[in-house]
Amino acid sequence: MRKLTYFIACSIDGFIGGPDGDASFMMPFVDEEFLAFLKAEYPETMATHGRRALGLDDLPNKRFDTVVQGRASYDLALKEGITSPYAHLREYVASRTLVPSPDPKVEIISTDLVGRVRELKAEDSPLGIYLCGGSAVAGELIDEIDELVIKTYPVVLGTGMPMFGSGFEVSRFALDSVRAFGNGVLVRTYGRKR
Numbered sequence: 735m736r737k738l739t740y741f742i743a744c745s746i747d748g749f750i751g752g753p754d755g756d757a758s759f760m761m762p763f764v765d766e767e768f769l770a771f772l773k774a775e776y777p778e779t780m781a782t783h784g785r786r787a788l789g790l791d792d793l794p795n796k797r798f799d800t801v802v803q804g805r806a807s808y809d810l811a812l813k814e815g816i817t818s819p820y821a822h823l824r825e826y827v828a829s830r831t832l833v834p835s836p837d838p839k840v841e842i843i844s845t846d847l848v849g850r851v852r853e854l855k856a857e858d859s860p861l862g863i864y865l866c867g868g869s870a871v872a873g874e875l876i877d878e879i880d881e882l883v884i885k886t887y888p889v890v891l892g893t894g895m896p897m898f899g900s901g902f903e904v905s906r907f908a909l910d911s912v913r914a915f916g917n918g919v920l921v922r923t924y925g926r927k928r
Contacts, residue, residue, distance in 0.1 A: 736855045737862040737880040739798070740872055741779050742897060744886055749894030750869060755806055760887050765917050776883075779864060781811070782821040791822075798823060798864035800854055802843075804871035805829035812836065823864065826850070828871045847871070851878050873900030880926045882907055888918030 743760050744750050751757040764772075769788075772780060777793035778801075785791045801823045808827045811819035817837035818825060825840040828847045835842045843850045854863055855878070865872060865879065872879070876898055884897075907924035914920055 738878050739881040740865040740879050741883040745889050745891045747890050749891045751895040755895050763887050763917050781819045799861035800824040800863045802826045803866035804868040807867045869895045869899035873898045882924040884922045886920045
């Protein structure tokens, strides 16, 4: 069984973006040290156009071969004219309204997101599934998430888009590791306690 990993950036107070979803305030923290970490440990989590701009398009996937994201996250790429933001991965977008897919490489999951993710997890592959966001999709898939990798940036927003757009439910995870960076970013990894 493959792991579904929610690899997400957030503020100290747990928001992945402002009330409108904007997360551009996090970009200044992607400095040389942090970028080196992403290149070495999670190269496939960088969007294809970003990888190309940095000359990293040839980096192999280390942890994931599939990405699942929500419509709002996907719309950020579409607004830039990018229909396949993770062309180096198998791409799935959860959306009840985006039909047909704007790109033949992107499969739209319009019904039974949980069922489709369970099918993906059951596939035989040494690599896992990257849950890119957003809040509503993470909330819907919370019971399927096996691992959390939370990049916490040293900012407080006060309000905004939470990591999980779901109702109240206690889900237990165990801390596996913490890594601190000179710019104040913490990367915490948690495994699901079942």
